[in-house]
Amino acid sequence: xxxxxxxEGIPFAITFHxxxxxxxxxxxYDFLLKEVILPSAPLIVSVSPEVSRLLSSYLDLEAICYIPxxxxxxxxxxxxxxxxxxxxxxxxxxxxxxxxTPGILDFCVKAExxxxxxxxxxxxxxxxxxxxxxxTINGLSNFVTLAGARADVSQLMKQSxxxxxxxxxxxxxIAAKKPTVLVGYDGVKGVIDKPFLKTASESNFSxxxxxxxxxxEFSEQLRVKSNPxxxxxxxxxxxxxxxxxxxxxLFKEKLLxxxxxxxxxxxxxxxxxxxxxxNADAPYLQNTEIAERLAEVVCxxxxxxxx
Numbered sequence: 001x002x003x004x005x006x007x008e009g010i011p012f013a014i015t016f017h018x019x020x021x022x023x024x025x026x027x028x029y030d031f032l033l034k035e036v037i038l039p040s041a042p043l044i045v046s047v048s049p050e051v052s053r054l055l056s057s058y059l060d061l062e063a064i065c066y067i068p069x070x071x072x073x074x075x076x077x078x079x080x081x082x083x084x085x086x087x088x089x090x091x092x093x094x095x096x097x098x099x100x101t102p103g104i105l106d107f108c109v110k111a112e113x114x115x116x117x118x119x120x121x122x123x124x125x126x127x128x129x130x131x132x133x134x135x136t137i138n139g140l141s142n143f144v145t146l147a148g149a150r151a152d153v154s155q156l157m158k159q160s161x162x163x164x165x166x167x168x169x170x171x172x173x174i175a176a177k178k179p180t181v182l183v184g185y186d187g188v189k190g191v192i193d194k195p196f197l198k199t200a201s202e203s204n205f206s207x208x209x210x211x212x213x214x215x216x217e218f219s220e221q222l223r224v225k226s227n228p229x230x231x232x233x234x235x236x237x238x239x240x241x242x243x244x245x246x247x248x249x250l251f252k253e254k255l256l257x258x259x260x261x262x263x264x265x266x267x268x269x270x271x272x273x274x275x276x277x278x279n280a281d282a283p284y285l286q287n288t289e290i291a292e293r294l295a296e297v298v299c300x301x302x303x304x305x306x307x
Contacts, residue, residue, distance in 0.1 A: 002014075002037055002041075002264075002266050003266050003267060003269075003270045006261070006263045006264065006266060006267045007267060007270065009260055010260065011042050011043065011255055011256075011258050011259060011260055011261075012041070012042060012043070013041070013042070013043035013044070013045055013251070013254075013255055013258070014037065014038075014041050014043070014044050014045065015045040015046075015047065016044070016045065016046050016047065016051045016054075016055060017047050017051070017204070018047070018048070018050075018051060018204060018206065019050070019051065019054060019208075021051065022051075022054055022055070025285050026285045026286055027291070028285050028286075028287075028290065028291050028294065029285050031294070032265075032266065032294075034058050035307065036264050036265050036266060037264070037266065038055075038058050038059050039059065039307075040261050040262065040264050041261065042255075042258035042259055042260065042261045043065060043254055043255055043258040044059070044063060044064050044065065045064075045065050045066075045067050045251070045254075046064050046065070046066050046067075047066075047067065047068055047069050047204050048066075048068065048069075048201065048202060048203055048204035049066065049201075049202050050202055050203040050204065050208065050209075051204070052064050052066055065250075065254050067247050067250055067251055067254075068201060068204075068241065068242055068247065069167065069168055069171065069204055069205065069242065070171065070242045070243055070244040070246065070247040071168060071171040071172050071175050071242065071243075071244055072175065072243075072244050072245075073175050073235075073238070073239040073243050073244075073245075074175070087159045087160060087161070088117040088118070088161050089116075089117060089118040089119065089120050089160055089161065090111060090116050090118070090119050090120070090160055090161055090162045090163070090164060091119075091120050091122065091156050091157060091160040091162070091163050091164070092104055092107060092108070092119055092120070092121045092122070092123075092163075092164040092165060092183070093121075093122045093123060093153060093157075093163065093164075093165045093169045093172075094121070094122075094123045094165050094166070094169070094183070095123055095124070095125045096121075096123050096124060096125030096126070096127050096128040096131055097125045097126055097127050098126070098127045098130070099185050100125075100127075100166075100185060101125075101127045101130060101131045101134070102185065102186055102187070103166070103183045103184050103185050103186055103187050103188070103207070104121065104131065104164075104183060105131060105134050105135070105138070106183070106186070106187035106188055106212070107119070107164050107181065107183045107187070107188050108121075108135065108138075108140055108143070108144050109138055109140070110188055110215050110218050111143075111164075112140055112143045113215055114215070114218065114219055114222065116161075118143060118144070118145065119143065119144045119145070119164075120144075120145050120147055120156070120160070121144060121145065121146050121147060122147045122148070122149070122150045122153055122156065123148075123149065124148055124149045128146065128148075131146070132146060153172075154172070154176065157172065157173055157176040157178060158176055158178075160178060161178075161179070162178055162179040162180065162181065162226070163176070163178045163179070163180050163181070164180075164181040164182075164183045164188075165181075165182075165183055166182060166183055166184060166185075166205055166206050166207055167204060167205050167206060168205075169205075170182055170192065170197075170200065170205040171205065171238060171242050173192075174192065174197075174231075174234045174235055174238045175235070175238065175239075177231055177232070177235050178231070179191065179192075179222070179225070179226040179231060180192040180234070182196075182200055182205060182207055182210075183207070184206065184207020184208065184210060184212065185206070185207065185208075186207075186212055187212035187213075188212060188213055188218055189207040189210045189211070189212060189213065190210070190213055190217075190218075190221055191218070191221035191222055191224075191225040191226065192225070192234055193225045193230050193233070193234065194230075194233050194234060194237050197234060197237065197238065201241075201242075263303075264303065265294065265297045265298050265303040265305075268297035268298075268300065268302060268303045269290075269293060269294050269297050272293045272296070272297055273290075273293065278290060278293075
């Protein structure tokens, strides 16, 4: 993407969505990202203060534009509706992979013990069968319904009595004016109110760095924070701070002001690969010949940088 933008002479932005965005895929990738792209990118966007702090190891904080995750909020100013009489279930929305299913399982176990009527889980992933087995072992097969991937999640949220999940799910649930539970990778982190929402936004509503609460704490938080006033306050605050209209306006403003950066060694590497192609079975990030080409480009007069 960076090569394409440089070759076309157009602005580009790089968005870092979480710590995984800075994961290493080998020395060639690390060098291109951290030594070539980051110092020269016209616009670098971080979706959370957590990611901004990680990026500050490689560039000044002033060079990072914080634009939080955000969702669509309707124009309705109506107060919180009550649970619809025809559906007393809670909805959990999550990708079902080995990282996220432990948290979803913890929510289901605690929800059943607290007397919630049923949990509907929407989502697919490679750990779906493992989650189904764990639910069976915990005696929750009749309590939880695995609905798979669905295209009507927003409608399901409106019909449910509450929503559990992480990331954008938290914001979408608040936009739907529902009691919302943040479920982290290892378990239930808490029921959302305005102060907790502010805290959770530090790590993009992932629950990282937050303690997993026990059954008694969960029960008390549900009792205290599921009232219409708290839910309405959540909605008003999130509509102000995590509204996609605000985020897209800021993104457009920053991108137009960023301008076009000078071509970097990325462009030089592209031309080198086009002129003399490499025929090899190894993945390109692990290909020693590409690393040698990159070394030649970096040391050439066109792209030499004292760093």
